[in-house]
Amino acid sequence: MSIFRFTLLSFFLTYGVSYAHIDVPNFHPKSTPVVQSVTVDQSGSGNFTTVQAAINWVPAKNNQWVQIHVKPGSYKEKVTIPQDKQFIFLEGEGQGATSIEWNDYGHSENSSTFTLYADNFLASHITFKNTHDLGISGPHKFDVAPAIMIWGDKAAFYDCGFMSLQDTLGDWKGRHFFQSCYIEGSVDFIWGRRCVSADGQGCKITSTAANLGPGRVIGFVTAQGRDEPHTSAFVFKGGSVDGQGLTYLGRAYKEYSTVIFSQTYFGSDIVPLGWDAWHDRGHE
Ligand SMILES: *[C@@H]1O[C@H](CO)[C@@H](O)[C@H](O)[C@H]1NC(C)=O
Numbered sequence: 482m483s484i485f486r487f488t489l490l491s492f493f494l495t496y497g498v499s500y501a502h503i504d505v506p507n508f509h510p511k512s513t514p515v516v517q518s519v520t521v522d523q524s525g526s527g528n529f530t531t532v533q534a535a536i537n538w539v540p541a542k543n544n545q546w547v548q549i550h551v552k553p554g555s556y557k558e559k560v561t562i563p564q565d566k567q568f569i570f571l572e573g574e575g576q577g578a579t580s581i582e583w584n585d586y587g588h589s590e591n592s593s594t595f596t597l598y599a600d601n602f603l604a605s606h607i608t609f610k611n612t613h614d615l616g617i618s619g620p621h622k623f624d625v626a627p628a629i630m631i632w633g634d635k636a637a638f639y640d641c642g643f644m645s646l647q648d649t650l651g652d653w654k655g656r657h658f659f660q661s662c663y664i665e666g667s668v669d670f671i672w673g674r675r676c677v678s679a680d681g682q683g684c685k686i687t688s689t690a691a692n693l694g695p696g697r698v699i700g701f702v703t704a705q706g707r708d709e710p711h712t713s714a715f716v717f718k719g720g721s722v723d724g725q726g727l728t729y730l731g732r733a734y735k736e737y738s739t740v741i742f743s744q745t746y747f748g749s750d751i752v753p754l755g756w757d758a759w760h761d762r763g764h765e
């Protein structure tokens with residue numbers, strides 16, 4: 482039995498009864514008390530034409546919920562929410578209608594389309610995309626190209642989309658919640674190291690490993706990087722993992738990597754073995 486599986490099993494034994502109550506933010510689009518609202522509209526009939534301009538407008542040390550409503554369109558921009566701009570509720574008009582897209586790759590620190598440093602964040606009905614190599618099939622270099630990097634505590638996402646080829650959703654630090662989201666990629670496309678917990682409920686996870694091209698058609702959904710006992714985990718409840726191209730549920734990024742899928746549908750391209758030990762081969 483691999484260390485990875487052992488960790489998984491012991492996690493179940495210790496926390497099995499309570500894992501459903503993992504401490505994640507309970508912000509909800511319908512019950513968040515918004516005090517002010519602005520609109521972003523590319524066509525010029527809102528308060529701002531870019532998402533970043535609306536974020537820049539939010540005052541530093543903001544401590545009441547501000548809604549930024551984004552009208553349909555593909556917003557071609559890189560967006561950063563700095564640490565001192567908390568309590569932002571970013572709302573689109575549907576995963577297929579409103580998206581933020583950019584095309585950069587190379588470093589997790591600065592190539593993400595959307596970067597969240599602030600605590601207390603809520604998003605709904607919007608898609609975050611890194612278009613680098615997205616949708617192109619054939620042999621690829623393996624490039625870090627995140628659609629989102631989350632460095633803040635307490636972030637919740639409802640009906641959001643996350644799309645890239647590699648390292649799509651960087652869940653690095655804090656407690657995060659995802660409900661009814663669509664997450665697409667081929668390699669390590671849900672990954673992170675220090676997050677306390679990430680909880681996905683009813684999410685549709687789609688592997689595009691087949692796009693990697695001949696000879697490289699193995700994908701990995703998760704790369705969870707817990708490096709000490711009892712600090713973080715990715716937990717997925719319900720939903721599905723499907724797609725094209727042989728795909729592992731995850732590979733162990735660090736010694737205590739912990740990922741749980743519960744009541745989740747697995748498509749036929751998901752490798753039955755489930756996990757890969759990666760650098761910890763031999764410690765199984
Ligand atoms: C946003 O636009 C609306 C409608 O024009 C206006 O009433 C409101 O004052 C604007 N808000 C800001 C913060 O500019």
Ligand SMILES: *[C@@H]1O[C@H](CO)[C@@H](O)[C@H](O)[C@H]1NC(C)=O
Pocket residue numbers: 588590591
């Ligand atoms: C991005 O981050 C990397 C690693 O920290 C650095 O080497 C590179 O110069 C940065 N690129 C830009 C454009 O800031």
